[in-house]
Amino acid sequence: MVAGAPAFSVCRDCHHVGSPGQRRCSACGSPRLAAHPELGGLQLAHLDCDAFYASIEKRDAPHLADKPVIVGGGTRGVVTTCCYIARIRGVRSAMPMFKALKLCPDAVVVRPAMEKYAAVGRQVRQMMRDLTPLVEPLSIDEAFMDLAGTERLHGEPSAVTLVKLASRVEREIGVSVSIGLSHNKFLAKMASDLEKPRGFSVIGRRDTHDFLKIRPITAIWGVGDAMAGKLRADGLTRIGQLQEMEEAELMRRYGVTGARLSRLSRGIDMRSVEPRGEAKSISAETTFSVDLYRMDELVPILRRLSEKVSARLKATDLAATGITLKLKSADFKLRTRQRKLADPTRLADRIFACGRALLENELDGTRFRLIGIGCAGFAPAATADPDDLVDAGFAKRAKAEAALDLLRNRFGEGAIETGFTYRATPPKSDPHRS
The missing domain is CATH 3.30.70.270 (Reverse transcriptase/Diguanylate cyclase domain)
Incomplete structure (x- = not known):
């Protein structure tokens, strides 16, 4: 019609x-x-699943249907998501778990099951x-x-x-x-x-026009805290105020972002729906029960996380074109560091090597409560891990990793360890994968 x-x-x-x-x-x-x-x-x-992770947990455990459910880590973790009952109590995604449990002490906390x-x-x-x-x-x-x-x-x-x-x-x-x-x-x-x-x-x-006019500027996609602060400093808090301004004036103040604000404030969006394969966000992270700061403590954990990311890449038709290291300090300050790879990879060996190099630059005595590693971009799997003429040992390590994968697929993830993770005993942690 x-x-x-x-x-x-x-x-x-x-x-x-x-x-x-x-x-x-x-x-x-x-x-x-x-x-x-x-x-x-x-x-x-636009279709959006409601409280997705929590809804799945309630589906699989019907006795939780009328209870507040929080999906996330332990007492030192954060809220990944929560059901609407918990949201009514004030719980929100990314909230520290201790704060969420103060607001909703009767909540049932469930560890994420990303697969x-x-x-x-x-x-x-x-x-x-x-x-x-x-x-x-x-x-x-x-x-x-x-x-x-x-x-x-x-x-x-x-x-x-x-x-x-x-x-x-x-x-x-x-x-x-x-x-x-x-x-x-x-x-x-x-x-x-x-x-x-x-x-x-x-x-x-x-x-x-009238729908947008009364909305706060933060309702515009892409207007985060920093941009909202700039707009508030200029006295702009409602989309209707943007509608009254010329695009040229908004561009003069905010550059290309100003042109985007002008168009979206009027409901103009010419983007088409672009079909593609599965949207991937492949990463793994863990929150520690005690803060860590030494290389010998963090490296075994980073290696384990790199193996998890590699396993998920190998289960898809994608390879990583860059690596992102994520660290959260004891005072909840977040650090993210990225490095582009010379060639796409699916190998834990290369993911870990890149992550370790990024980590070395961050060890300045700061105590960390969380570490994570993930992909900073994707390419087709067929382009991954070409022969490395500079690194003579690369082919040997790649074959060894393939052999490890076969053993793990047959006997389970814990069937065999690498030198980095064997008998590693990091403090108890809460895994979150996205």
């Missing part, structure tokens, strides 16, 4: 298509109706791809969809297809999703946040 098509409503429970203006579904009586004057003319959607969450995320995205090839993942639990041109294929308006998708995900996978429908990616993503959980929100073309 296109702009100007007859208005309608669709029941989000029984999927009955009815006339607009109803308060309840004429077929089943449900008040959960999706209705908007432009409902038939919008095809760009399980990734598998469920792939199930959800496959259901999206069943409807359209134009699916652009943003993270493990959210993606854009462009349903333009699929109405004839499915025999129904895009909005009806999306309502049925939400029901299918909840019925077959056991987690709920919220969907935003609009005329561009920026607004579709904003819409998906409006009615969580189990939301279905629409921002039409005619709504755009």
